[in-house]
Every structure is written in structure tokens, then in C-alpha cells.
Amino acid sequence: MSTSLTVRPAAETAYDAVALGEVMLRLDPGDRRVRTARRFDVWEGGGEYNVARGLRRCFGLRGAIVTALADNEIGRLVEDFMLTGGLDTQYVRWVPYDGIGRTVRNGLNFTERGFGVRGAVGVSDRGNTAVSQMRPDDVDWDALFSRGVRWLHTGGIFAALSESTADVAEAAMAAARRHGTIVSYDLNYRPSLWKGIGGEERAREVNRRLAQHVDVMIGNEEDFTASLGFEVEGVDENLTDLDTGAFRAMIETASEAYPNFQVIATTLRGVRSASRNDWGAIAWSRAEGFAEATHRADLEIFDRVGGGDSFASGLAYGLMELDTLQQAVEYGAAHGALAMTTPGDTTMVTLPEVAKLAGGGSARVQR
Numbered sequence: 396m397s398t399s400l401t402v403r404p405a406a407e408t409a410y411d412a413v414a415l416g417e418v419m420l421r422l423d424p425g426d427r428r429v430r431t432a433r434r435f436d437v438w439e440g441g442g443e444y445n446v447a448r449g450l451r452r453c454f455g456l457r458g459a460i461v462t463a464l465a466d467n468e469i470g471r472l473v474e475d476f477m478l479t480g481g482l483d484t485q486y487v488r489w490v491p492y493d494g495i496g497r498t499v500r501n502g503l504n505f506t507e508r509g510f511g512v513r514g515a516v517g518v519s520d521r522g523n524t525a526v527s528q529m530r531p532d533d534v535d536w537d538a539l540f541s542r543g544v545r546w547l548h549t550g551g552i553f554a555a556l557s558e559s560t561a562d563v564a565e566a567a568m569a570a571a572r573r574h575g576t577i578v579s580y581d582l583n584y585r586p587s588l589w590k591g592i593g594g595e596e597r598a599r600e601v602n603r604r605l606a607q608h609v610d611v612m613i614g615n616e617e618d619f620t621a622s623l624g625f626e627v628e629g630v631d632e633n634l635t636d637l638d639t640g641a642f643r644a645m646i647e648t649a650s651e652a653y654p655n656f657q658v659i660a661t662t663l664r665g666v667r668s669a670s671r672n673d674w675g676a677i678a679w680s681r682a683e684g685f686a687e688a689t690h691r692a693d694l695e696i697f698d699r700v701g702g703g704d705s706f707a708s709g710l711a712y713g714l715m716e717l718d719t720l721q722q723a724v725e726y727g728a729a730h731g732a733l734a735m736t737t738p739g740d741t742t743m744v745t746l747p748e749v750a751k752l753a754g755g756g757s758a759r760v761q762r
């Protein structure tokens with residue numbers, strides 16, 4: 396266990412990680428475009444879910460997902476993916492389907508991954524979903540967390556789904572902390588979601604309220620600015636001439652504003668094109684101070700969606716199972732980098748691959 400956090404020992408818990416969030420069906424046109432597609436690959440994805448699934452599938456920890464789905468064939472396909480992802484689905488709330496989706500439906504996410512100068516394009520079709528209609532008392536949070544949970548992960552995507560989901564997140568986070576569960580939150584600012592419910596002003600009000608229940612706060616520079624109002628001075632959106640000093644200053648300000656934050660972590664991604672990034676990460680903890688992951692210049696990317704979530708799951712794994720914040724941030728950055736080499740939103744890589752890259756290994760053929 397890292398010296399940055401006191402995480403409950405696995406032996407006295409039912410789950411290592413529980414995620415609260417939406418799980419959508421991702422429709423992926425492969426190397427073509429959505430607008431001219433004739434067939435799609437399907438995957439599942441959701442910012443919060445991807446983290447628990449990564450902890451299960453790559454890192455071998457025990458996880459559950461709390462979400463809601465309309466009970467139709469699409470919802471059951473998402474369930475099939477979640478079962479393949481290895482998460483316990485007993486906390487999925489199944490809402491009767493009305494036959495045409497007038498009152499309740501499941502989220503669809505059409506995303507093409509871009510190539511070179513053509514950026515990735517995402518179109519989500521996720522209004523009026525079962526998960527957006529969740530209420531705080533839909534789940535008996537005290538019953539769940541009294542079973543013993545080491546880690547809860549949720550975030551700013553779930554909080555932005557409707558007027559009610561921020562209250563659901565707050566109920567879950569408060570209950571988790573009452574039972575000694577570490578709470579992580581990825582700000583994941585999505586302007587398209589906040590637009591219908593009060594825009595950036597509401598995003599800040601909601602995220603500032605929820606931040607008071609967070610132990611481990613995660614986001615990139617845009618997230619910290621749009622969601623919490625902390626500026627990273629002097630960087631442009633492509634992070635050219637990256638100066639990590641500006642990130643350190645922002646993190647110090649955030650740590651003073653929220654004494655409950657034990658760890659703050661941000662990815663450093665300079666987007667050179669759809670298929671190339673500069674990639675790194677910086678983390679801070681109250682106990683250990685700053686740690687920076689190895690900076691990877693000009694990283695090749697196959698599918699960037701979910702890279703930040705895989706960073707979060709590698710970081711969480713490190714904070715639960717490894718010794719130092721430096722190891723945790725290296726595992727996060729390595730897992731994020733590797734997850735972006737495969738299609739879909741979720742990880743397809745193994746713990747030995749993450750450990751090797753985090754330790755400075757190369758991509759030489761293994762046979």
C-alpha cells in the first residue's frame with residue numbers, strides 16, 4: 396500500500412473497487428467515418444465504469460458497477476459486456492422499457508477515432524437514459540459500503556447526466572467515506588452534458604460541492620479550470636513548451652482550497668494529431684509531495700478514447716497495492732499509454748505489460 400493513502404486491507408472487504416456511472420454502447424466505424432459507415436464494431440464504455448473494469452481486467456482486483464439500464468436487448472448487450480469485463484452487476488438497476496424509448500432508454504456513443512490531422516469525433520445519443528433518472532435513494536448506500544469496499548470511483552460525467560445525478564453521486568460519496576472507503580473522482584468535463592443543465596456555471600457549483608467528499612482528485616488542465624475554477628497559467632490547449640511548474644502551482648492551490656484532497660493527479664497530454672500525443676502525468680500527495688511519470692514524447696495512438704480512465708485505474712491500483720506515489724503515477728501513465736494502442740474505450744492490456752512499460756521496458760517482440 397502506498398504511503399500516500401490509508402486504504403482498507405483487502406481481507407476485510409467485499410470489493411476492491413466500486414464505480415458509479417453510465418455504461419453506454421460504443422458504436423465504432425473502425426477505420427472509416429461515422430457519417431459514411433456501413434457497419435460498426437460495438438464496445439462498452441463509460442468514464443467511471445472504465446476505471447473499475449480496468450482494475451478488474453488488467454490489475455486483477457474485485458469490482459462492481461452501480462448504474463441503471465433500460466431492460467431491453469441493448470441493455471442486455473451492455474450487461475453482457477460488463478460481465479465479460481468481470482464486474483459484479485448485482486447493483487445494476489433494471490428499469491422496465493416502455494417499448495419505444497419515450498420515457499427511458501440506454502445511452503449510445505458513436506465515436507470514430509480520427510487519423511493524423513483528422514481528429515476523433517464523438518456523437519453521444521444519451522438523453523433520457525435510465526441512469527440519468529437515478530435518485531439518491533435508489534441504492535442503499537450504507538448497506539453497500541458496510542459490506543466493505545476499499546475504493547469508490549465516480550466523476551463529472553455521471554454528475555452531469557441530469558439534474559438528479561449529482562445528488563446520487565453525493566449520497567454515494569458521503570456513505571463511502573462514512574465506511575472508510577477511499578473516494579476518487581475524475582472531473583472529466585464534458586461541455587455537451589453541462590449545456591442542457593446550466594453550463595459551466597452549474598458545472599463549477601456541482602463539482603465544487605462534490606469535491607468536498609473526494610480523497611483522490613483526477614483531471615486534466617481543462618477539467619480543473621472548467622469544473623473547479625483553477626487555472627494552469629501559461630499553457631495552451633496543446634501543451635506546447637510544457638512547463639510542469641504551472642501544473643504544480645495549480646495543484647498546490649487546489650490542495651489548499653480542499654484540505655480533504657489526499658492525492659491530486661493530472662495527465663499531461665500534448666495533442667500533436669489524432670494519432671500522436673506527448674504523454675505524461677503529475678501527481679501530488681499530502682504525505683509524499685510531487686511525483687512525475689516518465690514523459691513520453693510523440694506517443695503513437697490507435698484509439699485515444701479512455702486513455703485518461705486507464706491512467707486513473709493504474710494510479711488507483713498503485714495507491715492500493717504499490718509502495719510509492721512515484722510507482723502509482725508511473726503505472727497510471729503506462730496503463731493509459733498502452734490502453735490507447737488498442738480499439739475501444741477500455742483496456743486490453745495485461746499487468747506484466749504495464750509493469751514492464753512503467754519500469755522503462757521497450758516494445759521489442761516477445762516470443
Ligand SMILES: O=C(O)C(=O)C[C@H](O)[C@H](O)CO
Binds near residue numbers: 417445585
Ligand atoms: O462517458 C462518456 O462521456 C464517454 O465518452 C465514454 C468514454 O468511455 C469515456 O468518456 C472515456 O473517458
